[in-house]
Amino acid sequence: MAVIPATWDMYDLIQGVLQAPWYHMVFEVALVLLIVKIYISQSFSPEKTVLTDKEKETLVEEWVPEPLAPDVPDDHPILKSMEKYCIEGQNGKYVTVNGKSCINLASFNFLSMVGKKEIEDEALKALKVYGVGSCGPRGFYGTMDVHLHLEDDLAKFMNCEEAILYSYGFATIASAIPAYSKRGDIIYADENVGFAVQKGLTASRSHIRWFRHNDMEHLESLLIEQEKLDKKNPKKAKVTRRFIVVEGLYLNSGDICPLPKLVELKWKYKVRIFLEEAMSFGVLGQTGRGVTEHFEISPDHIDLIAASLETAIASTGGFCCGKKFIIDHQRLSGLGYCFSASQPPMLASAALQALKMLESKPRILVDLRENCERFHQKLMNMPGVKVIGDPISPIKHLMLAEPAGDPGLDVRTLEMVVDNAMNDGVALTVSRYLEPEEHLPKDPSIRLSVNCELTHEEIDRSADIISQSFQAVLGKLTTRSLDVSSPLNSVQQDNRSLKASR
């Protein structure tokens, strides 16, 4: 019985207070007050600076913000080259620039779907039914039957349970990653992933562990490291999700990810794989189902595949596919899906038709592969040029075999090569990067895309022109660099102004 003694204590206390002498009470109260004071007051409080209104006014008046945008003159090299290469008409296998028709080796039109009559007809049919815009997000009366058809067909094509359609390729992977990976989770990402993936990683606010490009040993060492950390803190490990983010075919280097090894690591260390197939969808594999088919791995091993409809399919938009419960999560938490208007129905039906054509004519993939290999062979033997990329990849990067060491200068050199080739009827492009925002600095290159409809004669001719352009520019640079007042100096100056403007 604990209650009764407590009452007795209380009684004693009250009795004690009543019977205590007054000086004792005063002393005790003073002590209590002292304790309270010490508890409340801080040890040392420097005088707080409180600004008067007048001082604030002067501060506001004196503050000079930076200009909103740095001064970019109209003749900025990038703007100049953009205006110079403005396309007239269709961006197909042949393209008209400045009134001159060129073989197009710059756009990602791998399967030559741009300008196909069947696709245009389907798009026009959709236009007659739906108009152009959908006027609402998917959740708010922006879903049309073509969107659902396209999602179904894409899922079937990729042998997945479900697919989700985005209205823009860039937004697909950039929304998909943060839909799953949150603050505190861990993402293992290849150092060479494209910019859209990098933005997705930033938006997820997870811990990013970069592994060297296609270096599986490095990835495994990172995974082992994490395993050790997990043992120390199993509680935290239990709630941390882990993802590997890789691209099927790397845009920045034209090579293929070692998927079998990745899948092996995935099961061994219990990590999920997100595969970005913007470049490999409709390109790799016997029937164009991407890198999973290329390695004959079931898509069930991959947790999420994201791909773009803006490359081989030549429409606008992108999609993710995988297991139903995984994809459904994005319908409420994929930012680019929920809060953006849906894809214009006519572009969806264009994509639908392109997909049908790809399914019915797998022959174009054989042509594409042959063309890629033939082009690769041609480029390999070019003096002064280094080719990066897999022989079967439709993306090839041409770099200078002996770079000047200054990326800006190399870009200018490559731009001159592009100009030269353009004059002779081959449209090329220098790969553009936003240097300060990229994870790694990128080596300057000319990025070449192969089209499946190029004939052998066209490939040989364009390879010759590219080779000649390189020779012409490199030859000019070496002879002129002896002369101090040469155009090379102006190139360097241009280059400096370009840097300053960044």
Place this chain on the structure above:
Amino acid sequence: MNFGSYNYLGFAENSGPCADSVQDVVQKYGVGVCASRQEMGYMDIHKELDELVAEYLGVEAAMTVPMGFATNSLNMPALVSKGSLILSDELNHASLILGSRLTGAVIRTFKHNDMVDLEKKLREAVCEGQPRTHRPWKKILIVVEGVYSMEGSIVRLPEVVRLKEKYKAYIYLDEAHSIGAMGSRGRGVVDYFGIDPRSIDILMGTFTKSFGSAGGYIGGSKRLINHLKAHAHSFIYSTAMSPPVAQQIISSMRIIMGKDGTQEGMRRVRQLAWNTRYFRKRLHERGYIIYGNKDSPVVPLLLYMPSKVAMFSRETLRRGMATVVVGFPATPLIETRARFCLSASHTKEMLDEALKIIDDVGDLLRLRYSSLPPPDFTEADIQLIE
């Protein structure tokens, strides 16, 4: 009857001059572009579009992006960065929030449309500088929307412009819901308040709503646009706009500007303004609680109880009216609402029919909460063009 889509001016049509011009463009250009603007994806039709948008907005230059959401999230990082401050309205759209996060700048929010709070935060920011180091901010960007799609409220633009000038901040105005739908000439809230568009630093908007197409734009000084063209993510890493989509914008914009030689554009702008006032006034009179400004074509009707949300949507749909209902988490838990989006293609008969349906459902669900007298605005101020 569709009261759910953002088809403000009724340009989402499958026939008529816009659809015809789009058809021609598909035949000439095809559908795909397959390249980014800086990498051989820049077409003459894009150039035409950029120039037309700049003229429409009354600014020096403009640029366009194929997705409205991406216009915010891919271009904001080129404007501000670490060491800058973003002051964002608490009810801003998800794309603005994502864009702000991707910039790396410090983000602070102010109370919705509360200019006193904004001024307080601006003053504090300029006086205190960056947290911990107390260095002055590089720049301060105020991010607001023209019309808030969930509230139907209109930004207090004249006030924001005054504060911006006083504190030397920059304004990022997202006109996604107001461009085409507000103002006497359909040029958005800038036009509605009669403000010089050049006094707004960054004018952003989308083509999804009033123009019946897809994509977004940014307009501003030549210097700003040049910078964006050279450094924005959307110009380097993502595909350029599909030609038919661009053509739809060009055609509908030319109609609004009256460049087709008819008054069709003005007729639609006036009709929408009239519809808005008419519909809002009738709802007020019937004792519903309606949020937002009298001229905002987005009309939220408060349902309050979460359980009424699905019922309202199903009952109106059953009676032939498509509406959007919004609940938690897009709104506070107890402020669930139905949202009507008016369009210039709604006729008076359709509006009356819609009101009848709302009355039916409203009586069923007991939604007439308001006991206030209806406000004294009238649709008679707006002259319709036949």
